[in-house]
Amino acid sequence: MTHTLHRVKSENGRTNDYVVLIMPARGVNNQDSVEMFKKYIDLLAPFKPVNMGGIGIGNLALNTIEELRENITPEAPMIHAVFSDRDTLIEAMKALKEADYGYSVVVSGLVDDVDCCAKKAGIQRHSVDLSLGIWGDIDKLPDEKIMEITTMCGHAMVSANLVSKMVDDIRAGKTTARKAAVKLAEPCACGIFNIDKAEALLNELAEKL
Numbered sequence: 001m002t003h004t005l006h007r008v009k010s011e012n013g014r015t016n017d018y019v020v021l022i023m024p025a026r027g028v029n030n031q032d033s034v035e036m037f038k039k040y041i042d043l044l045a046p047f048k049p050v051n052m053g054g055i056g057i058g059n060l061a062l063n064t065i066e067e068l069r070e071n072i073t074p075e076a077p078m079i080h081a082v083f084s085d086r087d088t089l090i091e092a093m094k095a096l097k098e099a100d101y102g103y104s105v106v107v108s109g110l111v112d113d114v115d116c117c118a119k120k121a122g123i124q125r126h127s128v129d130l131s132l133g134i135w136g137d138i139d140k141l142p143d144e145k146i147m148e149i150t151t152m153c154g155h156a157m158v159s160a161n162l163v164s165k166m167v168d169d170i171r172a173g174k175t176t177a178r179k180a181a182v183k184l185a186e187p188c189a190c191g192i193f194n195i196d197k198a199e200a201l202l203n204e205l206a207e208k209l
Contacts, residue, residue, distance in 0.1 A: 003154025004080070004108040004192055005131045008147040015086045017152070017194050018117075019108040020044070020096075023078035029102055030074075036101060037072045037079050041065065043099055047092045049081040053191020061185035061195065068191075084196035086117060093121035145205055149198050153188040163202075170206040177202040 004019040022040050024030035041052070045065050053059035057071045057079065072079075083089045089107070096105055107114050111128060118125050134141070141147065142160040150158045166180035175183075181198035 002129070003190060004106070005129055006151055006154065007108070007131075008144060008151045009110060010144065010148060015113060016084045016200075017109065017197050018083045018086075018089045018114070019192050020049075020081045020083070020089075020092065021078055021106040021108065022080070022103050023106075024103045026077075033076065034072050034074055036103065037076060038069050039099075039101060040079060040103070041069055043095055043101075044081045044092055047081075047083070047088050047095070049092075050084045050196045051082040051185060051188075051191050051193055052080060053189075054079040055189055057191070059185060059188060059191030059193070061182050061188075061193070080190055080192045082192055082194050084194055086113070090117050090120045093117060093123060097121060097123055143205075145201055145208075149184065149201050152193045152198065153190075154192060155189065157187040157189060158184050158193065163205075166202060167205045170202060177206065 004021055007017065009017065022037070024033055024036065044052070049060070051060045052065070053063070053068055054076055055078075056073060056076055057068055060068070063071065081092070083092065093107065107118070109117075111130070115125055142150070146160050146163050149163050150156070150160050152158070163184065166175070166184060169175045170177055170180055177199045180202050181195045184198055185193040185195050
């Protein structure tokens, strides 16, 4: 799914940001999707994802795991979980493979890295979607570090101006990088915004002269 695909990543951010997307096929195996999504949440929750959720369900910036479970409806198209640790992702992938609940599972990250994780989890990848980057007039794009934050919301609900304001507030001592990262995660309706990574990037930006 393309909303998890176009995340700007610097080289030092290659192993701290992974999105797991879980989705049934409409009209094929989604008849019991509410209970199935709850099973997937229960399976992934022990691995302590840094964010989780989906359209119409909410995210961990505004909800607890239990609230996410209760918010699931038959109209929910998919759920997501975000991990900021490579080893945790591998263990979560192993659990998903063993459970074999039958829904499509997609992991977003840098191709070689995700492929290596899949192999360590005993999974042979089925296919690959590639982002071809940004084309056209890019002169007015924000700083790459800011884009690393904003592109973690695949529906562009996190404003570059809001990121800049959070950085200014951190510098002024009005908030912490963690609180600012959670605030930025709130509008991401899919729950794919990586709060841990945002905290680290906000600290870098706040320290930058």
